[in-house]
Amino acid sequence: MRAFTPFDGLVAPLDRANVDTDAIIPKQFLKSIKRAGFGPNAFDEWRYLDRGEPGQDCSRRPTNADFVLNQPRYQGASILLTRDNFGCGSSREHAPWALEDYGFRALVGTSFADIFYNNSFKNGLLPIRLPTAAVDELFALVAATPGYRLKIDLAAQTVTRPDGTVLSFDVDPFRKECLLNGWDDIGLTLRHAEEIRTFEAKRRSEQPWLFSEVA
C-alpha cells in the first residue's frame, strides 16, 4: 500500500444517502480474480446506459450524461463528497478497489458503513467523517463553485477549504499510522507471532473442541 501524503484535489459530489457497495461495483465484476482494473466499472449502472459485463472496453460504452461523475466539471476528481451510510451492504473490497482505481484518494461524508470504512484504510483510501452541517455546506460550495478543491492532510487530521476554513476530523491512531506509512498490517501483526502462538496453545488446552483437525 502506498503511503498517504497530503494532497489538494478536485471534489465531486454524490448527493444521496445509503450508497451501497452493489452500486459502487456491481456483482458481475466480482468474478475477477485480480485486485486491479475495477475503476472503469465504478458505479457502472449509474454511469453507463448499457448493461455492463466484464471484459468490455468501457471507453466505447454509452454514458449517462445525467450521472454526476460524468459531468465535465468533475473529471479528474480525487475526493468524493458523500452522504450518510456510504458503502453499506456487501463486504466486497472490490468497492474501495474500484474507487481507488477510478482515482479517488479520499471520501468526505457524514458516516460510512463499518466494513467499507475498514476496507478503505487497507487500500490507501481515506474516509473522512465530518459533522452534517459541514458536509451540507460543502455540498453547497461544490455546487456553486466550478473546480472546487479541498486540501487533505492526514497527519494534521485536517480538511482545508479554499477560503481557508479548516475542518478537523477524527481517525484511530493505529489506522492513521498504518496509512501514513503505507504499512502492511500483516507484517505488523506477525511481529507478535509469539504472543499469538501462546494464546492459541492456551485456547487449545482449554477448549480442545475448537481445534478439530483435518480428518
Added chain:
Amino acid sequence: MPKTLYDKLWENHVVRTEADGTALLYIDRHLVHEVTSPQAFEGLKLAGRKPWRVSSIVATADHNTPTEHWERGIEDPVSRQQVETLDANIHEVGALAFYPFKDARQGIIHVIGPENGAILPGMTVVCGDSHTSTHGAFACLAHGIGTSEVEHVLATQCLLQKKMKAMQIKVEGKVGAGVTAKDIVLAIIGKIGTAGGTGHAVEFAGSAIRALSLEGRMTVCNMAIEAGARVGFVAVDDATIDYLKGRAFAPSGEEWGHAVSYWRTLVSDPGAAFDTVVELEAATIQPQVTWGTSPEMVVAVGGSVPAPEDFADPVKREGIVRALEYMGLVARTPIKEISVDQVFIGSCTNSRIEDLRAAAAVVTAAKGRGKAASVRRVLVVPGSGLVKRQAEAEGLDKIFLAAGFEWREPGCSMCLAMNADRLEPGERCASTSNRNFEGRQGAGGRTHLVSPAMAAAAAIAGHFTDVRELV
C-alpha cells in the same frame, strides 16, 4: 461487574491490545468462498507466507455456481475460473472441510457451516462476506470482512478490531401466527434504520427471540448487517445445544459435556449495561414487505407505499423520490395491489429446511391453486445439498413442482445474481433474500423482501397478499 455476552466473547479472544484500543482478536473459524478469497490467497503467495492454521478453514463454492444443469458444469468461463481458483487454492493449502461445486454437502457458506457443526458457541468466525453475522445465532462473534482481512486472517489467525459499542435489541412477547423471524428482523430494521446499528455489536434478546428455532435466529442475525451492525448474536440456551448435538464437527463423548458447561456461560449477566437498548413488542409485528431500495424502506403488508412528503429530512425525501422512481411505484399504493413477475425463495437468509417447510405449507394451504399465471417464474433454491435432500425426503419438492415452482440446486442464486438466475430490467420480485438495492438481483430489477411464507403467498396470488388470510 456484570458482563454482556459481547464483553465475554471479546475478552475471550484478545491476544493483545494497542495503545488506542485496537486489538488482535484470535479467529477460531474461517469460512471461505470463491469470490472474496482469490486475491487473498494470491497476496499470501506473493509475500511468501503460509496459512497459519488451515484446520480453521471451511470452504465451499456458492456465489457463482449454477442452480440447474449441473451436468454441464459452469458455462460462464469467468465464473468457472473463479470456482476453479478456489479448488486449486484449497487443494494447495488444505482445510478442515471443503465442499466444492457438485459435492453432496456443497451449499451457501452460511448454511453449510452451522449444519455441519463447524460453528460452535463462543467462536470468533470470519468470512469475506457481510452475512457472516448469521453465525451469531450460536453466540459467536461473527464478522464479515474484506479481502485484505481474509489475507490477514489466513496469515496470522487474527483480526485487527476495535471493540464496538454494545446494543441490545429486545423483542418481548409472542408473534402472531404467520409472523416469522424474517418479519421480526425487517421490523427491527424499519425501526432503527440501515445505519441504526453502525459501530455496534448487537445482541438480539427477549422472549420472542428465545422462542425462535436456531434457523430463525440465523435469519435474524443474518440481517444484522442490514441494520448496519457488523455482528449480531443471540445467547446460548437449550435450543442452541440441542441443535448442535450429533453434528459432524461438534464435540462428542466427554468433550461434549465440558463444551456444554462452558457454552452455558455465554449469556449476558443480569444487570449488564448496554450502550443502546431498543425494544419491540412482538405482538405488534405484522408480516413485512419492503417497497423501496433499502431494507429500511419497509411496511406491514396491510400498509401502503409512503409518499416523499411524509418525511421532513430533505436527503431522506430525495431518497424516497428516487426509490419510488426506480421501483416503478406510485406513493400511497397499497402493498397488496403490487403484482410480481418473479418469486425467489432462497439465500443465506431463508433457504434452510424450516424456510422451505413454511413456503410449502402455504402452497398446500392454497389447495392446488399453484403459481399465478401472471408470475413468470418461481425459484426455490435450497441452501445446501443436505437441505435439498431433507426437503426431498419430506416431499417438499413435489409440492413445489406441482404448484409450478422450480426446484433448483443449492447456491446463492438470485440473491445477488452472480450466476444465470436474475431479474430482467423492470421485473418485480418477491424475494426471501436480504437486499433490495438497485440492481441487486439483476440490472434494473425490482426487489421486495419478504418471508418465505409471504413469498409463496405472492407466487400464488400474483401480488402481495397477507399470508394469514391464506393459511
